[in-house]
Amino acid sequence: MKGNVIVGQSGGPTAAINSSLAGVYRTAMDRGAKKVYGMLNGIQGLMEEKYIDLSEHIKSELDAELLKRTPSAYLGSCRYKLPGIHENTDVYDQIFEILQKLDIEAFIYIGGNDSMDTIKKLSDYAIITGSEIRFIGCPKTIDNDLALTDHTPGYGSAAKYIGTCVKEVIRDSFCLRYDKGVVTIVEIMGRNAGWLTGASALAKGEDCSGPDMIYLPELPFDFEKFKNKVAKLLEKKSSVVVAVSEGIQTADGKYVCEYGTSIDFVDAFGHKQLSGTASYLSSYIAGELGCKTRAIELSTLQRAASHLASRVDILEAYQVGGAAVKAADEGDSGKMVVIVRQSDDPYQSATEVKDVHKIANDEKLVPREWMNKDGDYVTQEFISYVRPLIQGDVSPVMVDGIPRHLYKPEEL
Amino acid sequence: MKGNVIVGQSGGPTAAINSSLAGVYRTAMDRGAKKVYGMLNGIQGLMEEKYIDLSEHIKSELDAELLKRTPSAYLGSCRYKLPGIHENTDVYDQIFEILQKLDIEAFIYIGGNDSMDTIKKLSDYAIITGSEIRFIGCPKTIDNDLALTDHTPGYGSAAKYIGTCVKEVIRDSFCLRYDKGVVTIVEIMGRNAGWLTGASALAKGEDCSGPDMIYLPELPFDFEKFKNKVAKLLEKKSSVVVAVSEGIQTADGKYVCEYGTSIDFVDAFGHKQLSGTASYLSSYIAGELGCKTRAIELSTLQRAASHLASRVDILEAYQVGGAAVKAADEGDSGKMVVIVRQSDDPYQSATEVKDVHKIANDEKLVPREWMNKDGDYVTQEFISYVRPLIQGDVSPVMVDGIPRHLYKPEEL
Numbered sequence: 001m002k003g004n005v006i007v008g009q010s011g012g013p014t015a016a017i018n019s020s021l022a023g024v025y026r027t028a029m030d031r032g033a034k035k036v037y038g039m040l041n042g043i044q045g046l047m048e049e050k051y052i053d054l055s056e057h058i059k060s061e062l063d064a065e066l067l068k069r070t071p072s073a074y075l076g077s078c079r080y081k082l083p084g085i086h087e088n089t090d091v092y093d094q095i096f097e098i099l100q101k102l103d104i105e106a107f108i109y110i111g112g113n114d115s116m117d118t119i120k121k122l123s124d125y126a127i128i129t130g131s132e133i134r135f136i137g138c139p140k141t142i143d144n145d146l147a148l149t150d151h152t153p154g155y156g157s158a159a160k161y162i163g164t165c166v167k168e169v170i171r172d173s174f175c176l177r178y179d180k181g182v183v184t185i186v187e188i189m190g191r192n193a194g195w196l197t198g199a200s201a202l203a204k205g206e207d208c209s210g211p212d213m214i215y216l217p218e219l220p221f222d223f224e225k226f227k228n229k230v231a232k233l234l235e236k237k238s239s240v241v242v243a244v245s246e247g248i249q250t251a252d253g254k255y256v257c258e259y260g261t262s263i264d265f266v267d268a269f270g271h272k273q274l275s276g277t278a279s280y281l282s283s284y285i286a287g288e289l290g291c292k293t294r295a296i297e298l299s300t301l302q303r304a305a306s307h308l309a310s311r312v313d314i315l316e317a318y319q320v321g322g323a324a325v326k327a328a329d330e331g332d333s334g335k336m337v338v339i340v341r342q343s344d345d346p347y348q349s350a351t352e353v354k355d356v357h358k359i360a361n362d363e364k365l366v367p368r369e370w371m372n373k374d375g376d377y378v379t380q381e382f383i384s385y386v387r388p389l390i391q392g393d394v395s396p397v398m399v400d401g402i403p404r405h406l407y408k409p410e411e412l
Numbered sequence: 413m414k415g416n417v418i419v420g421q422s423g424g425p426t427a428a429i430n431s432s433l434a435g436v437y438r439t440a441m442d443r444g445a446k447k448v449y450g451m452l453n454g455i456q457g458l459m460e461e462k463y464i465d466l467s468e469h470i471k472s473e474l475d476a477e478l479l480k481r482t483p484s485a486y487l488g489s490c491r492y493k494l495p496g497i498h499e500n501t502d503v504y505d506q507i508f509e510i511l512q513k514l515d516i517e518a519f520i521y522i523g524g525n526d527s528m529d530t531i532k533k534l535s536d537y538a539i540i541t542g543s544e545i546r547f548i549g550c551p552k553t554i555d556n557d558l559a560l561t562d563h564t565p566g567y568g569s570a571a572k573y574i575g576t577c578v579k580e581v582i583r584d585s586f587c588l589r590y591d592k593g594v595v596t597i598v599e600i601m602g603r604n605a606g607w608l609t610g611a612s613a614l615a616k617g618e619d620c621s622g623p624d625m626i627y628l629p630e631l632p633f634d635f636e637k638f639k640n641k642v643a644k645l646l647e648k649k650s651s652v653v654v655a656v657s658e659g660i661q662t663a664d665g666k667y668v669c670e671y672g673t674s675i676d677f678v679d680a681f682g683h684k685q686l687s688g689t690a691s692y693l694s695s696y697i698a699g700e701l702g703c704k705t706r707a708i709e710l711s712t713l714q715r716a717a718s719h720l721a722s723r724v725d726i727l728e729a730y731q732v733g734g735a736a737v738k739a740a741d742e743g744d745s746g747k748m749v750v751i752v753r754q755s756d757d758p759y760q761s762a763t764e765v766k767d768v769h770k771i772a773n774d775e776k777l778v779p780r781e782w783m784n785k786d787g788d789y790v791t792q793e794f795i796s797y798v799r800p801l802i803q804g805d806v807s808p809v810m811v812d813g814i815p816r817h818l819y820k821p822e823e824l
């Protein structure tokens with residue numbers, strides 16, 4: 001490389017997003033970049049000229065290893081949507097001016113759907129204006145809803161965390177006996193795509209029967225059918241555990257959580273903020289069946305639990321970061337790195353690049369045939385798909401009993 | 413030992429309670445017990461003559477290792493309170509008849525305050541009736557509220573989980589920027605005792621500033637003071653993280669969670685079921701300060717997260733189980749095993765036995781001097797107390813990416 005590289009992180013964090021950052025840094029340095037800058041809080045921070053020189057932060061091999069094990073976005077993130085190119089070119093001119101000043105050759109953006117929209121627009125603008133800066137997207141999202149890639153870095157670690165926690169919750173749920181049984185509802189992230197909720201099936205194994213029902217947001221939720229199935233299960237077993245996506249809706253398009261309290265807050269991309277699905281279903285079942293119920297929200301730990309990261313996921317995230325820099329260095333722009341699965345067991349994968357125009361703003365959902373006929377469980381195909389992605393562990397670097405992270409001094 | 417041993421588990425489960433069960437089994441076999449029975453669902457199951465022969469379940473060294481790594485109570489638990497001896501002797505006669513039929517020499521009960529009440533009453537009844545069966549209590553509770561023991565098995569693993577998760581939540585909270593900042597409220601178990609909530613301070617270290625405030629249930633909670641402190645912190649930092657006990661109350665004795673929704677369910681011991689403290693405080697702060705807020709309940713995973721158990725805790729739980737059998741074999745009855753701390757760093761401890769009459773129904777709270785003057789943080793003494801208890805890890809036995817547990821075939 002002749003010039004410099006700048007990298008940013010965008011959207012919700014994951015346990016693997018910093019491993020991609022480590023991969024970008026390593027490959028950029030290996031390929032001769034003079035400087036590797038990190039935008040603080042993504043494109044939004046860049047517009048305020050907020051960035052750091054990564055070599056002042058990743059000073060040793062140990063720092064790089066700690067970074068791979070640090071949750072959240074090391075550089076900070078944003079949810080900023082660029083205006084359409086034809087709406088406002090001022091923003092673009094401002095960004096390109098900063099990039100030119102920093103002698104940027106490659107712009108790497110680690111993120112999900114909304115972030116790929118940023119890569120698409122910036123690379124389009126480069127073509128229009130004849131800029132030679134290359135823009136490459138690096139996939140990241142626990143939601144696993146990006147098109148054209150077999151899966152996204154971040155998903156495997158979240159799936160491993162969900163499978164493990166749901167198994168521990170199931171074990172716990174059998175501990176105490178209740179006259180009419182106990183029903184536990186576990187609420188899992190995933191607004192529109194059920195990839196995370198489906199991963200609760202990983203709890204199933206020789207030593208655990210797994211959750212009894214799994215409801216993905218891809219199919220309409222029916223209160224009556226749900227209640228009847230729970231009642232039937234309670235005739236046979238003392239504890240019933242149900243995994244539900246935060247985004248399940250009834251056939252009329254109303255979110256289940258809206259039946260309880262209505263939350264009207266909407267983020268910058270127009271996404272409704274959801275929560276309370278488990279809590280509502282838990283009081284619904286208690287009211288209808290008179291049994292003990294419990295609501296558990298796995299909460300932000302689904303994306304932050306680096307202490308239970310998947311080795312496959314952390315390594316792939318690192319590879320994908322490196323592949324993004326390599327693609328830019330070899331002349332690509334307006335592309336996103338994708339993961340191609342070559343075999344399930346033993347698992348093998350490789351990276352390729354695909355046109356970001358075919359990815360941005362598209363949402364990959366769980367296919368109907370990976371759910372059972374009743375729409376209340378995932379099939380073996382789903383499990384075979386996700387199982388390889390949770391393999392292996394990344395031992396946290398434990399200091400005084402607690403995992404150590406890489407930190408930005410200004411955050412303390 | 414000449415006769416048989418019977419062991420039961422009672423009260424809420426922990427990540428370490430099965431390690432104590434493994435310790436009881438091992439020592440009983442080593443000391444020549446013919447049979448080691450396990451009551452299913454504690455004393456309640458025993459009264460229905462529900463028990464198992466543990467040698468049919470712990471068949472190998474591997475089984476014993478898996479048992480130590482299995483959350484929840486392997487034998488099942490109960491929350492049954494024996495009537496006063498002078499109220500009803502039928503129940504006692506029934507229990508002793510079953511124990512005599514099984515040729516029981518030692519009765520070991522693993523549990524917390526309420527379980528020690530059971531040991532107290534049964535050992536008293538043995539004295540009254542001249543029975544030679546010995547009754548020994550084995551401490552267990554994540555709440556760490558038992559008197560006379562330095563700490564209780566189960567607490568260390570829960571503290572390690574809480575410290576780690578709060579640190580991951582803090583890291584995550586700095587990821588996205590919000591105009592008026594973001595306030596995250598983390599709700600932690602502990603109805604009356606703040607030992608678990610105080611453990612959130614373990615998140616603090618060279619790489620993390622820790623939670624900004626910690627509210628224990630031992631001191632009255634003041635909404636005004638809380639709001640003002642949050643507002644002041646938001647002037648200096650973009651993210652504020654607060655750890656609160658589920659049991660915090662205002663000066664008039666009203667639970668903070670009761671300000672939101674009132675939950676009137678009361679368990680067999682007269683304990684109110686609490687939840688919603690974080691959720692209420694989160695909407696309170698959003699309303700008062702207009703900033704982004706987030707509520708996180710660490711939920712039952714605090715007691716079930718074997719995947720992040722503390723090695724010190726799991727080993728001590730095992731030792732305490734063994735010490736209970738040893739005490740019974742050497743003629744003790746009406747006693748509970750306690751842990752005596754010999755030094756902090758390097759940490760050393762030993763076991764002794766104490767009169768259960770001095771323990772049952774007593775609750776050990778966090779001393780006032782281990783909280784700061786404002787009552788919104790724990791002191792260094794608190795941290796020095798808990799730090800040794802979270803040291804070391806117990807690697808889960810990972811099978812296909814998920815921790816393996818020991819299971820009862822009938823539970824599948």
